[in-house]
Amino acid sequence: MRRTPARRPTMKDIARRAGVSESAVSFALNDRPGVSAATRDRVRRVAEQLGWQPSTAARALSGEGSATVGLVLARPASTLGVESFFLQVVSGVQEALSPRRLGLLFQVVEDLDAECATYRRWWAEHRVDGVLVVDPCRDDPRPELLDELGLPAVVIGSMTDDPAAEPTAHPGISNLWADDAAAMASIVGHLHDLGHRRIVHIAGLPELAHTRRRMRSLRAEAERRGLTEVDSVTTDYSDAQGAEATRRVLARDRPPTALVYDNDVMAVAGLAAAAERGLSVPADLSIVAWDDSVLCRSTHPSLTALVRDTAAFGRHAAERLIALLDGEQAVRVQDDVPRLAPRGSTAAPPG
Template sequence: MEEAVEDAVDDAVDEQPPKRPTMKDIAREAGVSASAVSFALNNRSGVSPGTRARIERVAERLGWRPHSAARALSGERAGVLGMVLARPAGSLGVESFFLQLMSGIQRALAPRDQALLFQMADGLEAECELYRRWWAEGRVDGVLVVDPRTEDPRPALLASLGLPAVVVGGAEPTDGPDRRDAAAAGLSSVWADDAAAMVTVVRHLYELGHRRIAHIAGVGGFTHTERRIRALREEAERTGLADARSVTTDYTDAQGAEAARRLLALPTPPTALICDNEVMAVAAVSVATETGHSVPRDVSIVSWEDSVLCRTLHPQLTSLSRDTEEFGRHAAQQLLDVLTGGPRRRVEVPLPRLTPRESTAPAPEHR
């Protein structure tokens, strides 16, 4: 028994990991020179059709695949797209938006045998440094840029590097000599009309009699955050709302709860809260319950994003519903189109649809 165990251990030690096949291996098997293999597999002239076919058959049988670094050095594509997220790492695991967005991106990439290189960065400067390194090393063919800012150095940087990019959530073009958006840099973008979506939510609450509306917003300086804040302010002016304000956060449940706690502790608290994601909306419901406010009797709550959390919480959350996976697919497909010589475009996705549920009701003074 001991001898059998020792033999098995010896066999395991002697067993070497499989060796990655090289062009020299293919040349030896096919009976040709290494240069002929290089010409054939890099789709260059210099070998006959019959020799090329024989080399390709041997390469397939041996399981040979081109090395990404070698392809980059030879000017070929790496077969990889990049995406960097400069947000707190803790915000990614709880918010459904990015998980659905990345699922949609994969739907577009998988049939094209493209990979996604995803990395977190500690701030915008670190993100820009990553782009410079990826470009210098030939690591990626192009990048998907998320969370566009009102003062954003990334579009101009990517344009100067010549690194193809699509800005996800890019704003509508603005005028002026100091523009730093995707359109000014000549990049493609895929975006949603956050201003129109905010108007939809505010009008729903206004029709229910709410005149004191607070917005628990995302990160200040993000273009979609600023568009929502501006749209709330303009709609408040148009309809004569007594009180409408926005409070910025980092999208986490902790800051969402803190913002809700401060707002509900005001001498005259809001009767409706609009939360920029479902995580903060759930946190707001919890804070309302803790502080003796009934949802929706005392305060109505709306989530900007819809997810299973919104549908399983009690009360169920009124939400803006959109196909985030399709949003991601559109963005990735646009980048793939650019890489194959397609035009740079601005693609607007359909307006999110408001889905009323149990968390919104007539304002207390209008019942």
């Protein structure tokens, strides 16, 4: 026997049950003037009894919102399937959105132009009420565009090369960032204390602001400690480029004794590339991963890595966006600095 789908309660149902007009129901549920306090309370009580919820489509058509926030990633799609960082961020975002019954619209695009085009389309279609923006970069066009559209946003990551400097004011954009420079300094300090003097940073995409901050911090720490054989090599974050960069630097006349990778996937690929050359970790080579994950803890040896609550980072970003949607002012908030967790992949360099 075919079941008839349950019918959603409507404003007409509420009006009939409450003994008022449909217009009175609309005024009451949308908190508009035109009905008494007693009528407003009665209508809301009946709506709750019937299990009525506002239609997202109707809210979008009326210009009152979509009950959805957006997240666009302009990253090579091949790097997202195995990298846990964004999955954990999204998990934290959902944790904050769910109690407010807000949905997350997620899209992967090929570049910044496509990302900006997505924002324009979402705005024109009333698809989202606000957006979370990742991977700030040099001459970033997105903050100005979001200002132009009047689309509330939270940028995740410092919007400037210098995290201590205030970015240009954007009235509808909050900024959540962690101190990448301090995190890199802790890594260099750990390796220096172990006795390493030749260190290579296998970095991510060179156009990203956080990549440049990490590279600059590496150079500054090296100079401060008198290290002259320290440099960075950029990649696309993939395991393939991470492994290739590892092979290339290990083939140098004076190869590094320590490698620092910008994500967990490249660090694990680098571990395998070192093994191909017959190198033992950590006896011959020390390895550090920027982001801790199950991958880092499952290798042998387990990888020294920067540890932070990535899901909480995502939750904090979503909470700042919800605050903007609730009418609060845009703010700039510094999150916790990742903490270095030494494990089996780092030790004193070979004598």
